[in-house]
Amino acid sequence: MNEDLHTSLLQWYESHGRHTLPWRNTADPYRIWISEIMLQQTQVKTVLERFYFPFLERFPTLPSLASAPLDDVLKQWEGLGYYTRAKNLHKAAQLAAPFMPKSVDGLLALPGIGKSTAHAIAAFAYAIPVPILDANVKRILYRFYGRREADEKTLWNLAEKLFDPVHPYEFNQAMMDIGATLCLPKSTRCEECPFQNACKGAAGDPLHYPAPKKSKSVPVRERHIVVYRHNGNYGLKQRTGRFLHGLWGFHEQTAAPEQGTALDSIVQVYSHFRLEAEVWLCEGYHEELTYFGREEIDALALSGADHKVLKQLSASRP
Numbered sequence: 001m002n003e004d005l006h007t008s009l010l011q012w013y014e015s016h017g018r019h020t021l022p023w024r025n026t027a028d029p030y031r032i033w034i035s036e037i038m039l040q041q042t043q044v045k046t047v048l049e050r051f052y053f054p055f056l057e058r059f060p061t062l063p064s065l066a067s068a069p070l071d072d073v074l075k076q077w078e079g080l081g082y083y084t085r086a087k088n089l090h091k092a093a094q095l096a097a098p099f100m101p102k103s104v105d106g107l108l109a110l111p112g113i114g115k116s117t118a119h120a121i122a123a124f125a126y127a128i129p130v131p132i133l134d135a136n137v138k139r140i141l142y143r144f145y146g147r148r149e150a151d152e153k154t155l156w157n158l159a160e161k162l163f164d165p166v167h168p169y170e171f172n173q174a175m176m177d178i179g180a181t182l183c184l185p186k187s188t189r190c191e192e193c194p195f196q197n198a199c200k201g202a203a204g205d206p207l208h209y210p211a212p213k214k215s216k217s218v219p220v221r222e223r224h225i226v227v228y229r230h231n232g233n234y235g236l237k238q239r240t241g242r243f244l245h246g247l248w249g250f251h252e253q254t255a256a257p258e259q260g261t262a263l264d265s266i267v268q269v270y271s272h273f274r275l276e277a278e279v280w281l282c283e284g285y286h287e288e289l290t291y292f293g294r295e296e297i298d299a300l301a302l303s304g305a306d307h308k309v310l311k312q313l314s315a316s317r318p
């Protein structure tokens with residue numbers, strides 16, 4: 001059965017695959033790795049239009065990324081969010097330079113590279129016959145095999161079962177494309193899908209698979225962000241904790257400041273909490289902060305929330 005399916009899949013990929021994506025027109029494992037990490041939490045369109053090329057222009061090779069200061073890498077990553085990805089990229093580059101590992105095990109040993117990413121790099125750069133298992137592929141597997149629920153191990157087994165080891169590159173790319181264009185979370189176009197005759201989901205209601213996840217409520221973190229201004233310069237601090245480590249930000253506290261001008265409020269949604277903060281401008285000196293001119297701040301890597309604060313500051317011109 002798989003042979004016919006694989007032939008249909010190959011034909012479909014030939015005519016409908018997204019062949020022009022730049023990371024598909026290279027066998028350079030470094031470029032493929034950068035695209036895979038960027039695409040983990042960011043849409044193809046955004047990566048393509050705003051981040052992939054500028055990042056590679058700034059860090060064209062693995063050694064250039066390895067030798068760059070972390071601050072520069074974070075600055076280049078600004079806007080992509082999930083900064084652990086950038087820190088891991090930098091750390092992994094330092095461990096691997098001057099060459100990317102050539103085996104799945106070697107790739108897996110690097111920080112930030114999980115099994116699916118290691119398999120993607122291995123299949124796309126070295127044609128090693130291993131399947132991938134990203135969110136799109138998982139959704140297809142749930143539907144194809146008519147599963148409402150499955151643990152990670154079962155999903156890997158199903159991915160292996162459906163896999164075409166003779167055409168690892170085309171199979172994996174086609175799976176990603178079907179997941180991105182036909183087998184979507186809230187709709188499907190089964191009549192155009194090469195799996196339609198064998199897919200259990202297509203035989204009934206494809207959206208029945210997988211079972212919907214119970215939505216977790218995200219806690220709200222209420223804070224006051226105080227912008228200290230001293231001699232016309234603004235105070236910021238480089239974060240050292242795990243979260244947003246390495247990024248610069250304005251002073252944050254739980255209570256409202258005793259003095260200062262209230263600007264506006266900002267909201268920033270992170271994966272594990274929602275930040276709701278009142279923004280204040282305070283003329284004064286805070287000894288834990290480093291002071292920068294307005295233009296100097298543009299050269300620092302800031303979180304999304306601090307960019308919003310900066311915007312308010314510019315708009316208020318107090």
Ligand code: SF4
Nearest residue numbers: 183190193199202206
């Ligand atoms: S046939 Fe339909 S449900 Fe099955 S994989 Fe294709 S698009 Fe998804």
